[in-house]
Amino acid sequence: MLATINSPQDVKKLALPQLSKLAGEIREFLIKNLSATGGHLAPNLGVVELTLALHYVYNSPEDKLIWDVGHQAYVHKMLTGRMGQFDTLRQYKGLCGYPKRNESEHDVWETGHSSTSLSAAMGMAIARDLKKEKSHVVAIIGDGALTGGMAFEAMNHMGHDGRNVTVILNDNEMSIAPNVGAMHNYLSKIRTNDGYKRAKEEVEYLLKRIPAVGGTMAKIAERLKDGLKYLLVSGILFEELGFTYLGPVDGHDFKALMEAMNQAKQTKGPVLIHVITKKGKGYAPAEDDSDTFHGVGMYKIESGETLKSEGPPSYTSVFGNTITKLAADDKRIVAITAAMPGGTGLKKFAQTFPDRFFDVGIAEQHATTLAAGIATQGLKPVFAVYSTFLQRGYDQLVHDVCRQNLNVVFAIDRAGLVGADGETHQGVFDIAYMRSIPNMTIMMPKDENELQHMLYTATCYDGPVAVRYPRGNGVGVPLDDVYKQLPIGKAEVLREGKGVAILAFGNMVPLAEKAADMLEAEGHKPMLVNARFAKPLDEELLLRLAKEGYHVVTVEEGAVQGGFGSAVLEWYAEHGCHDVVVELMGIPDFYVEHGSVNEQRQEVGLTAEDIAKKAHTLWPAGRKQA
Ligand SMILES: Cc1ncc(C[n+]2csc(CCOP(=O)(O)OP(=O)(O)O)c2C)c(N)n1
Numbered sequence: 001m002l003a004t005i006n007s008p009q010d011v012k013k014l015a016l017p018q019l020s021k022l023a024g025e026i027r028e029f030l031i032k033n034l035s036a037t038g039g040h041l042a043p044n045l046g047v048v049e050l051t052l053a054l055h056y057v058y059n060s061p062e063d064k065l066i067w068d069v070g071h072q073a074y075v076h077k078m079l080t081g082r083m084g085q086f087d088t089l090r091q092y093k094g095l096c097g098y099p100k101r102n103e104s105e106h107d108v109w110e111t112g113h114s115s116t117s118l119s120a121a122m123g124m125a126i127a128r129d130l131k132k133e134k135s136h137v138v139a140i141i142g143d144g145a146l147t148g149g150m151a152f153e154a155m156n157h158m159g160h161d162g163r164n165v166t167v168i169l170n171d172n173e174m175s176i177a178p179n180v181g182a183m184h185n186y187l188s189k190i191r192t193n194d195g196y197k198r199a200k201e202e203v204e205y206l207l208k209r210i211p212a213v214g215g216t217m218a219k220i221a222e223r224l225k226d227g228l229k230y231l232l233v234s235g236i237l238f239e240e241l242g243f244t245y246l247g248p249v250d251g252h253d254f255k256a257l258m259e260a261m262n263q264a265k266q267t268k269g270p271v272l273i274h275v276i277t278k279k280g281k282g283y284a285p286a287e288d289d290s291d292t293f294h295g296v297g298m299y300k301i302e303s304g305e306t307l308k309s310e311g312p313p314s315y316t317s318v319f320g321n322t323i324t325k326l327a328a329d330d331k332r333i334v335a336i337t338a339a340m341p342g343g344t345g346l347k348k349f350a351q352t353f354p355d356r357f358f359d360v361g362i363a364e365q366h367a368t369t370l371a372a373g374i375a376t377q378g379l380k381p382v383f384a385v386y387s388t389f390l391q392r393g394y395d396q397l398v399h400d401v402c403r404q405n406l407n408v409v410f411a412i413d414r415a416g417l418v419g420a421d422g423e424t425h426q427g428v429f430d431i432a433y434m435r436s437i438p439n440m441t442i443m444m445p446k447d448e449n450e451l452q453h454m455l456y457t458a459t460c461y462d463g464p465v466a467v468r469y470p471r472g473n474g475v476g477v478p479l480d481d482v483y484k485q486l487p488i489g490k491a492e493v494l495r496e497g498k499g500v501a502i503l504a505f506g507n508m509v510p511l512a513e514k515a516a517d518m519l520e521a522e523g524h525k526p527m528l529v530n531a532r533f534a535k536p537l538d539e540e541l542l543l544r545l546a547k548e549g550y551h552v553v554t555v556e557e558g559a560v561q562g563g564f565g566s567a568v569l570e571w572y573a574e575h576g577c578h579d580v581v582v583e584l585m586g587i588p589d590f591y592v593e594h595g596s597v598n599e600q601r602q603e604v605g606l607t608a609e610d611i612a613k614k615a616h617t618l619w620p621a622g623r624k625q626a
C-alpha cells in the first residue's frame with residue numbers, strides 16, 4: 001500500500017482498516033531505512049497515525065501544517081512524495097531531516113530549533129484573515145517543545161486574539177530525555193486521571209437532563225456547569241488561556257484523532273487538541289529507550305543494538321567526566337542543561353551531584369539568567385549548551401551575565417560544523433555573537449586533553465567565560481592531569497617558522513598541522529600557532545609577528561564575519577600594522593546544509609589543502625626580516 005501513496009490525496013481515498021495497514025507499512029519503512037541512515041526514529045514512530053490523520057482531515061498545502069522542531073516530519077515527507085529520497089536522509093545534497101520549503105509545497109515552515117511553530121502558525125493565521133482566505137492553520141508541537149518560552153508567548157497572543165488556529169499537542173511524556181517542568185506535571189495529571197473524564201461525562205449528562213427552565217434555575221445550572229467545568233474539564237489551564245481544549249485523545253486511534261480534528265475545524269477561535277502518543281511506538285528498542293532512539297545512528301534492526309562509535313573519546317564525554325571531577329573538589333560548581341542532559345554529557349554529573357544539577361526544559365533564555373542568578377551568590381554555574389541553541393539566550397548573555405560581569409561558564413558543545421543536522425544546527429555563529437560582548441572570554445581547545453585544561457581554567461576564572469568544543473571524537477591524544485591552568489589570552493606556538501604564520505583556533509589546529517606539513521614539504525616553513533583564545537587575543541604574539549615581517553592566515557570553524565580572524569584583522573588595523581596581510585578562513589556568509597562534516601568542510605574551503613593553498617599565496621609577498 002505504501003507504494004501507492006504519492007500525495008495526501010492518496011491517503012484520503014483509504015478506509016480506516018487500510019489506514020491501519022498503511023501505518024504498519026510506514027513503521028516498517030522507517031525502521032528499515034533509518035537502520036542504515038540513522039535519524040530521529042523514535043519521534044517519527046510516535047506520530048504515524050497522527051500524521052496520517054492530519055493529511056486525511058486537512059488539505060495540505062492549502063491548510064498549513066507546521067511541525068515544531070520538525071525532527072518528527074519524516075512521515076509527513078513520506079506522504080508528500082518524498083518516500084523515494086529516504087536513502088539520502090540527512091546526507092549531502094540529500095533529503096533534509098527537517099521541513100524544507102524548497103523540498104515541497106507541503107513544507108510551509110522550516111524548523112530545527114524548538115518552540116517556533118505556534119508563533120509561525122499565528123502569523124499565518126493573521127495573514128490568512130487579512131487576505132480573507134479560508135484555510136486551516138495547524139501547529140503540531142511536542143510536550144518538550146511546549147516547555148520553550150516562545151510557545152507561551154504565542155499561546156498568550158492566540159488566546160487573547162481569539163482567531164481560528166489549531167494547536168495539536170503531541171504529548172509522549174518525553175523531551176529527548178524524560179520531560180520536565182510544571183507543565184509536564186500538569187499534562188500528566190490530565191493524561192492519567194480517568195476520573196476527570198468519567199465525572200465530566202456524568203455531570204454533563206445530568207446537566208443536559210435538567211429541564212430547560214427560565215430564570216433562576218437556568219442561571220444556577222449554568223453557574224453549576226461552569227463551576228464543575230473548572231473542577232472537571234481536563235485542560236482547564238488552556239481553556240483559561242482562551243483555547244477550546246479537546247482531549248486527551250489517543251494519538252494512535254484514527255477515529256478519535258479524526259473526530260477531534262473535525263471538531264476543531266468546526267470550532268471558532270483557538271483550539272488545542274491534546275494527543276497522547278508513545279514515542280518509538282511499534283519498535284520495542286525505541287519504545288524502551290526513546291532517549292537513545294530519539295536521534296540515533298545506524299543500528300541492528302533485530303536487536304536494536306546501536307553501532308558504537310570507534311576511536312578516541314568524544315569531546316562531550318571528556319567534558320562530562322571533567323566537570324564531574326572538578327565538581328568533586330569545587331563545591332561551587334553547579335551544572336545546568338536546557339533539556340539536553342544526554343547530548344551535553346551531563347548524565348554522570350546529574351547522578352553524582354543530583355542537588356547541583358538542573359534540567360530546565362527547552363528554556364535556554366531561562367537557563368542563562370538562572371546561571372547569572374546563581375553566580376551572584378558566589379557559586380560557579382556551568383551552562384552546558386549546544387552552540388546553536390545558545391543563540392536563544394543571547395540577550396540574557398549580554399544583559400544579565402556579561403554586563404554584570406558574572407562568573408558563569410558556558411560549556412558550548414557542537415561548536416563548529418555538526419554534519420547531519422545541517423543548517424539549523426551548525427554551531428558557527430557563537431564566536432561572532434559572543435566576541436562583541438564586553439567582559440566575555442572565549443576559548444577553544446586544540447584537542448580533548450586541552451579541553452580538560454580549559455574547563456579547569458574556566459572554573460578558576462572570574463567573569464563570563466565560554467569554552468567551545470566540537471561535536472564528535474577527540475583527536476586521540478592521552479588525557480593528562482585536569483588541573484592545568486592556562487594563562488588567559490595566551491596562544492601556544494607549536495612550530496616556529498618564517499614569512500607566514502597560521503593561527504588556528506580550536507579544532508582547526510590538526511588541519512593546520514597537516515597544512516604546515518604540506519608547506520614544509522615544499523620548502524616553506526610556516527609558524528604554526530594554537531590560538532586558544534578568540535577573546536582576549538595574544539597581543540604580544542600579534543605584535544611579534546608584525547615586527548618580524550610575517551603575514552598571517554587565521555583558521556576557525558566559525559563565521560568569518562565577526563569571528564576570530566576578524567578580531568586579528570581589527571587588531572592589526574587598530575595598531576597601524578597595515579603591511580601585515582591577514583587572510584581569514586572560516587564559514588562563508590551562507591547557511592551550510594546537511595551532510596558529513598568533511599563534505600561541509602570541502603564545501604566551505606576548510607581542508608588542510610585549502611589552508612596550505614591560502615598560506616602559499618602569501619609567501620611571494622612575504623616581507624624581508626624587519
Ligand atoms: C531551542 C532548542 N533547544 C533544544 C533543542 C534540542 N531538541 C530537539 S528535539 C528536543 C525534544 C523535543 O521534545 P518534544 O517536543 O516533546 O518532541 P518529541 O521528540 O517528544 O516528539 C530537543 C530538546 C532544539 N531543537 N531547539
Ligand SMILES: CC(=O)[C@@H](O)[C@H](O)COP(=O)(O)O
Pocket residue numbers: 069071112176294295343414418421471
Ligand atoms: C532535533 C534536535 O535538535 C536534536 O535531536 C539534535 O538533532 C541533537 O543533535 P546531536 O545528534 O548532535 O546530539
Ligand SMILES: [Mg+2]
Pocket residue numbers: 142143144145170171172173174175
Ligand atoms: Mg515529547
